Amino acid sequence: MADTGNPTGIGASVKRKEDFRFLTGQGTYTDDIKRPGQAYAYILRSPHAHAEIVKIDTARAKAMPGVVAIFTGADYDKGGVPCGWQIHSKDGSPMVEPPHFPLCKDRVRHVGDQVALVIGESLAQARDAAEAIAVTYKELPAIVSTADADKPGAAQVWPDAKNNTCFDWHLGDKAAVDAAFAKAHHVTKIDIVNQRLAPNAMEPRAAIGDYDRATGEYTLYTTSQNPHVIRLLMGAFVLQIPEHKLRVVAPDVGGGFGSKIFHYSEEALVTWAAAKVRRPVKWTSDRSEAFISDAQGRDHVSHAELALDKDGKFLALRVSTKANMGAYLSTFAPCVPTYLSATLLAGVYTTPAIYAEVKAVFTNTVAVDAYRGAGRPETTYLLERLVEKAARETGIDRVELRRKNFIPKDAFPYQTPVALQYDSGDYFSTLDIALKRADWAGFEARRAEAKKRGKLRGIGISTYIEACGIAPSAVVGSLGARAGLYECGSIRVHPTGSVTVFTGTHSHGQGHETTFAQLVSDTLGVPFDSVEVSHGDTNKIPFGMGTYGSRSLAVGGSALVKAMDKIIAKATRIAAHLMEASAADVEFKNGEFSVKGTDKKVPFGQVALTAYVPHNYPITELEPGLEETAFYDPLNFTYPGGCHICEVEIDPDTGVTQVAKFTAVDDIGRVINPMIVEGQVHGGVVQGIGQALLENCAYDNESGQLLTGSYMDYTMPRADDVPSIDVATHNTMCTHNPLGSKGVGEVGAIGSPPAVINAVLDALLPVGVKDITMPATPVKVWQAIQSAGSAKAAE
CATH class of the missing domain: 3.30.365.10 (Aldehyde oxidase/xanthine dehydrogenase, molybdopterin binding domain)
Structure with a gap:
């Protein structure tokens, strides 16, 4: 074409x-819709991370003005919210898949868990009634740490999940990897934390359930990226409504970033309740509620090792990851750290042997699922931090180390050792274009100029690949998907x-x-x-x-x-x-x-x-x-790739990091609208900068309370946190779809975090800082500088 x-x-x-x-x-968003006779729902949520529900007394609340109905877990008589992907452990056993009822039956498992649904003539009346509900809880120990969830003595989220383990999965050839490491000239090791993020779409989630008594038909209006899948999951597995009697409408939706793919409890609740009260029921989340009810992203703790020969060629890679699922399994959560992450561990490199282990754990936190990039940002960050460290340790130029190990342009289709076969790509060209546009050669002069002003300047690079358009259905079905794609x-x-x-x-x-x-x-x-x-x-x-x-x-x-x-x-x-x-x-x-x-x-x-x-x-x-x-039904994934280069300047007295320049050169296949492509890359890069420098979902380790439950504590990137972003494409066509397109929506969020952190570490290297975790906030950077200075003085 x-x-x-x-x-x-x-x-x-x-x-x-x-x-x-x-x-x-x-525009017409879900909250703009008002159905005739509409009532309003408010959800009473758990203030505890883990507790038994001893008693719920709704008598006083039911007598309050404007109350239409109040429902608790004892009233709910339908199914639980299902998971859409099944993973099997190394031993072949299926993952632990606990029930997830829209209203808690006997126990709450994270702050924000649904305890009661209050329906009123107005939202204010429903909210007032919810405050009058008396719930007696028996608090239980909670676990929120990904790293500690499977340790002996950790609080147990589910009795059937021993050591809080959902599954223990692996991929690759362990024997080949062990053999390669045994003959390695050099081994680089790294520990990586990919912190938890809140998606924060501009429009909070909302849902309206409607029921027509005359026809027996249900309608759900919802803020969804996935209306047909919501109809399938909710109709068949939760409420048992025949599909021809269930209509799902997703009108204008103000952002999603993955967080609106999934089937949420609130959608089932308002649809079920509409038939109970025989009138439409609307629920709209506020921002504080979103922090404790929307599926969150990332939350991986990994250890990785890279084996190299004497010339700097990669011989093998081994990775061990713990992935936090939260308290429940969200729709696609199990596939994110496995088939959307570990299968990309080859990256853009010819690493001949790879072995990955992924242990998924339950914690008393909000469920984790796909967030812009979904597994690919986690893998890219791990790989590009590891390659950067290998370059420092071996003394090989970081750009040349990448070039030395790139998949050659004439090697496609290229079979990786972790299942995927890349159909096309040109990593050398995207690298060269990015280096030129970023003026890589002139950086040292800029570093010297910044030093005169008392600033630390650094430059970082990230070369990446991702997999888009998950397919084909027969393959993903064999890997655990419970739907066609x-x-x-x-x-x-x-x-x-x-x-x-x-x-x-x-x-x-x-x-x-x-x-x-x-x-x-x-x-x-x-x-x-x-x-x-x-x-x-x-x-x-x-x-x-x-x-x-x-x-x-x-x-x-x-x-x-x-x-x-x-x-x-x-x-x-x-x-x-x-x-x-x-x-x-x-x-x-x-x-x-x-x-x-x-x-x-x-x-x-x-x-x-x-x-x-x-x-x-x-x-x-x-x-x-x-x-x-x-x-x-696609024959294969598509494989966008590219090179991102970031330049930062750090004030050593305050730890404040400023992104001075950012260059993104991506291979996304055929471009339909260059302006829209540029906008998608801009948005993704800003989210990546947000993760690298600002954003973090933090929970209190003792109480399980979310400490970053508002914009006062969870720092979103602002206009003055990002520079003008230089965007370019160098495209090779996808060989197996009629358009030749590969996808662009996630590339910015995938390539940017390691480029930013590599730049931060490059800036801090002269003062002795060798590692830092995301987000590289001013206080964290300042403390790292002080610690490095103290260590140097002690020598």
């Missing part, structure tokens, strides 16, 4: 058509030639209404403004798997291409009939059908009208109408 030069087609930086309604306040797309051509696109993916800020319209405009030759994109309503789309893992264009867009191929094939036969020619002699280009070697032409719009007004139509050969649907 080649760019056609269409000013609104593939490769054009078209302004996002959806932005007008957002910028003018005309294909996508569906429908193209409806209207009689006047305008087009409605129905996609099973979902936009929560990525600009799908623009990029998909560009794709259709380019392929069918219809005006960009004549293309409408519909998504997010299970009653409109046959089925879809939602948006996550940078899959929308590579998987959802490919489904649309297949549907358009069907449209063009049928339209060609209609056009051939109109022009009294053989279909084999008709070609389609730039919105027109023509007969080869003649001046006969028929525009696409005329063919569309003929399909719906079939007065002159091959009726014996074709049905009227022009609408097609296609499903696309």
Whole structure:
């Protein structure tokens, strides 16, 4: 598929058509929806990290003004929220999969666990009634530390999970790795903490349950990236509602970053309660509630070792990780540290032998699941910190060490030792372009200038790869996925030639209404403004798997291409009939059908009208109408990659780190809209800088209380924390999807954290600091400088 030069087609930086309604306040978010007779829900949540529920007294609360109903775990009679991915341990045993009821039955297991659902005529009345509920708790010991969760004597979250272990999994060839380490010239070791993060989408989660007594139909309006999967999980496994009686609508969604993929208890509660009280029930989270109820991200503790020969070639890698699941298993949590993380441990390098162990543990904390990048940022951070340390220890230039071990450009398709096969890439070029754009060669002069001003300047690099568009379904099914990972797309051509696109993916800020319209405009030759994109309503789309893992264009867009191929094939036969020619002699280009070697032409719009007004139509050969649907199940993951370079300046007197320059050069396959690509990279890089320098979910080790439960304590990046980001692409095409696209939504968050921390350590190396953990906050940096100074003085 080649760019056609269409000013609104593939490769054009078209302004996002959806932005007008957002910028003018005309969007429709879940909280904007008000159903007739709507009541309001408030959830009473546990103030304890771990406790038995001895008694719940709701008598006083039920008598308060405006109270419609109060439900507790004793009232809830349906199923628990399921996990969508099963992992088996080394010994073949399935993971421990505890029940997760939307309302706690007998015990709470993290601060924020759901204890009671209060429904009122107004939210204020529901909240007041919740405060009047008397709950008697018997507090129990809690465990929140990932590193300590499986140690003897740790508080037990679930009786069936011995030593709080959910699963103990492995991947790779241990014997080959051990043999390689035995002959290594040098071994570099590192301990890595990838701290827990709160997603903090702009729009908090919300849900409205509605029930129609006349038809027995349920409708859930929800802030979801994944409406069809919510319908499947909630209908089949939780509430036992037949799918034809359950509609899920995800309207405009203000950001997700992964946190809105999952099926949450609140969605099931409002849907179930709507039938109980026979009126719509709305719940909207506030920001404080989000901190203790939204699935959080990362939280891995790892030890890694890299074996090198005397020339600096990588021989083997071994990694041992503990991954925190929280108190419950969220929808895709088990696959994040395993098949989305360990399978990327080869990175962009030719490491011939790799062995990884992953132990997942339960703790008395909020559940952990996919957050922008989902496993790939964790792996990239570990690898790039390890490679950087290896360069320091061996004395090999850090850029040359990477080049020495890159997968060659002529080695694709490249089979890694950890299951995945990369189809295309050019890591040398992205590195070279990034080095030039970042002026790597001129850095030492900038370092010297900063030193004159009393500042420490450092530069860091990260070369990465990720896996997007998780597939194929048969493979992921064998790895534990409890759903297919294909996508569906429908193209409806209207009689006047305008087009409605129905996609099973979902936009929560990525600009799908623009990029998909560009794709259709380019392929069918219809005006960009004549293309409408519909998504997010299970009653409109046959089925879809939602948006996550940078899959929308590579998987959802490919489904649309297949549907358009069907449209063009049928339209060609209609056009051939109109022009009294053989279909084999008709070609389609730039919105027109023509007969080869003649001046006969028929525009696409005329063919569309003929399909719906079939007065002159091959009726014996074709049905009227022009609408097609296609499903696309990818043959493989896609593999974006690239190089990120960060330059920082540190004030040694305060520990304040300023990101002075940031360069991102990424290989994301075919680009539909360069402006949207740039915006996606910007957003991801800012989130990566946030993790590297600012953000951290911290729990008190004794009480299990979340210490960073508001923006007063959880530091989000602000405009003055980031520089202007230099973004470029150098693209190799994906070889196995019709678009050649690889995905861009997560690359910024994957490549940036190690680039930032490597830059921080490069700046601190002259003062003797050799390691630092994320986030590198001012106090942490200052303390590291003081400790290094004290150690040097003691010598």
